[in-house]
Amino acid sequence: MLYNVQVKVMPLKNLLDPQGKAVQNGLSSLGLNNIKDVRIGKHITLQIEAISEEEAKSAADEAGKKLLANPVMEYFEIELVN
């Protein structure tokens, strides 16, 4: 069966996010001064062929650990969609 898994990869909470800061400044200069903080990460959707939800999740977890996220700077969260 095909499972849709979403992986959210974000910069670690205690690290600065210069890309987010730049976007926040951009939004501010567009008049959106009420946006106080911006953090930018990756949103990855995977289609995984697996026999169970557990197998799909564990494949996504392995993908996150081996390739999708850099643990020095990022953390990731997995969510099964369907």
Next chain:
Amino acid sequence: MLYNVQVKVMPLKNLLDPQGKAVQNGLSSLGLNNIKDVRIGKHITLQIEAISEEEAKSAADEAGKKLLANPVMEYFEIELVN
């Protein structure tokens, strides 16, 4: 009040996603052959100062339209977290 809003920016469904394809090939060469499709977008978290959920959402929508997403290649979805 501070609202946390998540904005998901993804490549349009009918467009190729070369970055996703490259990652899929990388996962495959790491032995994860059961991952059949990968699409990569951005996950943006915004902290918005607003008096109501509606105001926070409309600020996020404006940010998405004006800066966060390129409508030629991307669509975005907004989700209020707290």
